[in-house]
Amino acid sequence: MDPPLPREAESYRLSAVVDLPEEQHPDRVRLRFLQSGEDRAVKEARVLAGTTIFDAASWNGVAVDSTCGGHGTCKKCRVKVVSGQAPVSPVDPRAFSVEELKSGWRLACRAAAQEDMTIEVPPLQTRPKAALAGVGRHIILRPAVQKRFVELEESTLEDQQSDLERLLAAMDDVEPRVPLGILRELGGTLRRANWNVTAVLVDDLLIDVEEGDTSGDRHAIAFDLGTTTVVATLLDLETGLPKAVRSVLNAQQPFGADVISRISAIMMDDDALERLQQHAHETLQQLTDEVCTEAGVDPAEVYEIVVAGNQTMIQIALGIDPEPLSMAPFTVATRRMPEATAADFGVTVHRRAPAVTFPALGAYVGPDIVAGILATGITLDRRVRLFIDVGTNSEIVLGSSARTLATAAPAGPAFEAAQIRCGMRAADGAIEGVRIVDGDVELTVIGDVAPVGLCGSGLVDAVAELVEAEMLDHSGRFILDNSDRFGTIGEENVFYLSDDVYLSQRDVRELQFAKASIATGWQILCRDLGIEPSEIAQVLLGGSFGSYLTPASAIGIGLVPKLPVTRIVAAGNVAGEGAKIAALSVTERAAANAVLDEVEYVELSGREDFNDLFIDQLAFPG
Numbered sequence: 001m002d003p004p005l006p007r008e009a010e011s012y013r014l015s016a017v018v019d020l021p022e023e024q025h026p027d028r029v030r031l032r033f034l035q036s037g038e039d040r041a042v043k044e045a046r047v048l049a050g051t052t053i054f055d056a057a058s059w060n061g062v063a064v065d066s067t068c069g070g071h072g073t074c075k076k077c078r079v080k081v082v083s084g085q086a087p088v089s090p091v092d093p094r095a096f097s098v099e100e101l102k103s104g105w106r107l108a109c110r111a112a113a114q115e116d117m118t119i120e121v122p123p124l125q126t127r128p129k130a131a132l133a134g135v136g137r138h139i140i141l142r143p144a145v146q147k148r149f150v151e152l153e154e155s156t157l158e159d160q161q162s163d164l165e166r167l168l169a170a171m172d173d174v175e176p177r178v179p180l181g182i183l184r185e186l187g188g189t190l191r192r193a194n195w196n197v198t199a200v201l202v203d204d205l206l207i208d209v210e211e212g213d214t215s216g217d218r219h220a221i222a223f224d225l226g227t228t229t230v231v232a233t234l235l236d237l238e239t240g241l242p243k244a245v246r247s248v249l250n251a252q253q254p255f256g257a258d259v260i261s262r263i264s265a266i267m268m269d270d271d272a273l274e275r276l277q278q279h280a281h282e283t284l285q286q287l288t289d290e291v292c293t294e295a296g297v298d299p300a301e302v303y304e305i306v307v308a309g310n311q312t313m314i315q316i317a318l319g320i321d322p323e324p325l326s327m328a329p330f331t332v333a334t335r336r337m338p339e340a341t342a343a344d345f346g347v348t349v350h351r352r353a354p355a356v357t358f359p360a361l362g363a364y365v366g367p368d369i370v371a372g373i374l375a376t377g378i379t380l381d382r383r384v385r386l387f388i389d390v391g392t393n394s395e396i397v398l399g400s401s402a403r404t405l406a407t408a409a410p411a412g413p414a415f416e417a418a419q420i421r422c423g424m425r426a427a428d429g430a431i432e433g434v435r436i437v438d439g440d441v442e443l444t445v446i447g448d449v450a451p452v453g454l455c456g457s458g459l460v461d462a463v464a465e466l467v468e469a470e471m472l473d474h475s476g477r478f479i480l481d482n483s484d485r486f487g488t489i490g491e492e493n494v495f496y497l498s499d500d501v502y503l504s505q506r507d508v509r510e511l512q513f514a515k516a517s518i519a520t521g522w523q524i525l526c527r528d529l530g531i532e533p534s535e536i537a538q539v540l541l542g543g544s545f546g547s548y549l550t551p552a553s554a555i556g557i558g559l560v561p562k563l564p565v566t567r568i569v570a571a572g573n574v575a576g577e578g579a580k581i582a583a584l585s586v587t588e589r590a591a592a593n594a595v596l597d598e599v600e601y602v603e604l605s606g607r608e609d610f611n612d613l614f615i616d617q618l619a620f621p622g
């Protein structure tokens with residue numbers, strides 16, 4: 001039962017409140033935020049018990065004042081708890097009078113929500129710095145990398161504090177861990193800098209003490225370590241803006257196009273793991289050099305890196321044998337990587353820069369998908385949304401802030417065009433779009449060149465258009481009488497898209513199997529979530545392939561549910577966006593880590609309903 005709204009709340013506008021099934025998450029609490037200001041809106045959130053009011057507010061788009069980003073130092077995140085109990089934190093008495101504490105005033109970043117509460121949020125006095133990232137997400141800047149400029153008193157015979165005590169006393173709100181290497185340099189740095197220094201903290205780790213005031217210079221690099229392409233974004237942590245973005249093909253390509261061929265190479269050759277690791281490191285370092293040069297940033301001012309990638313890529317980059325990922329029961333080395341440094345990824349930036357990775361739900365719903373869940377904000381949104389990362393192994397996530405499920409569907413290589421007779425990567429000469437108008441075929445080709453092959457989005461378009469033009473029946477068979485573009489190659493019927501590029505009957509079958517596998521995946525997730533596909537508010541197509549699909553064609557072949565096309569959205573490189581978000585905000589990073597507890601993994605193999613659903617999904621919708 002909901003606690004009643006306080007009387008004054010009746011005059012507020014109640015927005016976006018839906019009844020959420022309570023019983024599914026008994027460890028969640030319900031928070032109502034009463035926002036002051038012009039629209040006097042009420043927002044409601046359900047979060048895990050123990051989440052701070054500050055985090056719950058920022059995840060749900062309720063702006064709470066802050067200039068320290070929730071580190072408990074600015075004392076600006078004042079909120080009033082008007083129903084429910086929030087214990088007084090050690091910092092609260094420094095921010096409020098006894099009377100204010102009695103009437104429920106608390107610092108939001110220090111108050112953990114352990115029960116249902118109603119909270120009044122005063123209007124903003126300062127404008128929190130924020131950045132747009134992910135799929136239209138508004139991220140309040142709160143990087144793990146913090147800098148503190150301090151002007152210390154010189155030590156004297158009368159004041160014989162140690163150098164470290166003197167430094168830490170000037171930052172009494174933090175208790176950082178201090179590595180030995182800092183002490184080796186601290187004495188010299190303090191004296192050379194005339195006792196004016198900048199401490200560099202990453203979370204609770206003191207990674208450097210720099211001479212003078214360098215507090216305006218702090219950067220991080222977010223990497224998307226993809227099997228095919230690797231992307232690096234150099235972020236200015238002061239503004240949240242990217243200063244340079246570069247991408248390059250993964251130097252592991254000669255070992256095979258997909259993760260299975262890379263793992264096979266490792267299984268067959270004792271030296272292959274080391275060489276593949278070396279190639280990953282070279283790729284990451286090359287990009288680091290490029291983004292730092294382009295932005296004119298000294299790599300030593302990059303204090304943290306965040307690496308998103310599938311589990312195989314991450315394990316190889318860290319020198320962890322990926323072989324168990326490739327065979328049943330598909331075991332990951334660990335769901336959460338232990339603390340690592342940029343050097344562990346072969347990246348030369350600040351010498352003590354930590355490296356952050358994402359947790360893995362399983363071998364094939366790995367850190368890249370957790371990064372994608374963060375970028376799409378699926379677990380934070382009230383609407384039920386579907387996210388599909390389309391590829392050889394397609395990951396599917398369905399849910400909302402109430403409950404989220406994830407699975408992996410082996411789609412085979414049709415979408416990568418590897419098994420398609422005229423298949424090719426999305427490069428110059430690839431047909432990426434097909435339209436059939438009154439029997440005439442119109443092609444969109446990448447680059448200003450003649451078509452030489454068909455990439456994944458062109459394949460999906462071609463099949464959808466052939467079905468629409470009644471040249472392909474719903475079972476996937478060519479209707480040969482309906483066009484003079486049909487021909488044969490060997491024994492096989494083909495449809496000529498151009499003089500040299502064609503679609504074969506077998507290509508259509510490959511696509512049918514791939515799309516049926518994915519469609520079965522989301523059908524099962526809908527079943528388990530207890531919803532009809534028509535209730536899905538938005539479908540996000542992610543990854544290097546999914547982002548280029550034509551929504552109408554994706555619906556046309558039954559790859560996604562039959563919904564209005566405006567509900568099908570290209571989500572872009574969500575893993576890379578997730579990496580950026582994690583670099584910009586420790587709050588968001590915590591949300592990514594919580595995915596392991598919040599998102600339920602659904603195993604498709606062995607499901608009794610899988611085969612029947614799969615066979616149903618093979619047909620193209622009518």
Ligand code: FES
Nearest residue numbers: 070072075077109
């Ligand atoms: S956000 Fe600064 S003290 Fe809470």
